[in-house]
Amino acid sequence: MRNMRDEQTQRYMIQVERPQEKLDMQKIAALLEPLDIRLDPDYGPINVNPKLGRYIVRGSATEAAREKAEQIEGVRFFRDAKVAPTKQ
Numbered sequence: 001m002r003n004m005r006d007e008q009t010q011r012y013m014i015q016v017e018r019p020q021e022k023l024d025m026q027k028i029a030a031l032l033e034p035l036d037i038r039l040d041p042d043y044g045p046i047n048v049n050p051k052l053g054r055y056i057v058r059g060s061a062t063e064a065a066r067e068k069a070e071q072i073e074g075v076r077f078f079r080d081a082k083v084a085p086t087k088q
Contacts, residue, residue: 007062009038010079016045017074019053028057031072036065 014037016028023045032039037059044057058080061069066077 007064009060009062010066011058011060012066012077013080014039014057014059014069015048015054015076015078016057017052017054017076021053023047023053023055025057028055032059032069032075035061035069037061037069 014032016023016031021027025039025041025045028045029039038061040058040060045055046057048054048056061077069075070077
């Protein structure tokens with residue numbers, strides 16, 4: 001089995017949707033870290049839609065790990081683009 005360090009990782013914003021459930025970083029880590037998703041402990045979870053139970057965290061993953069995690073209902077990945085100030 002290949003290690004995550006052997007493959008190129010990408011940074012992502014990860015959406016976890018769990019209606020009727022209050023999530024914290026420990027619950028999200030229990031869901032994603034077994035799949036080799038590394039979470040940023042300094043970012044999130046941010047509840048972006050309380051009605052839907054939608055939370056956002058930041059993490060990194062290989063393409064294979066992302067594909068596995070996206071098979072979990074309510075989990076979606078979005079590339080985390082680096083943002084820099086524009087020159088004026």
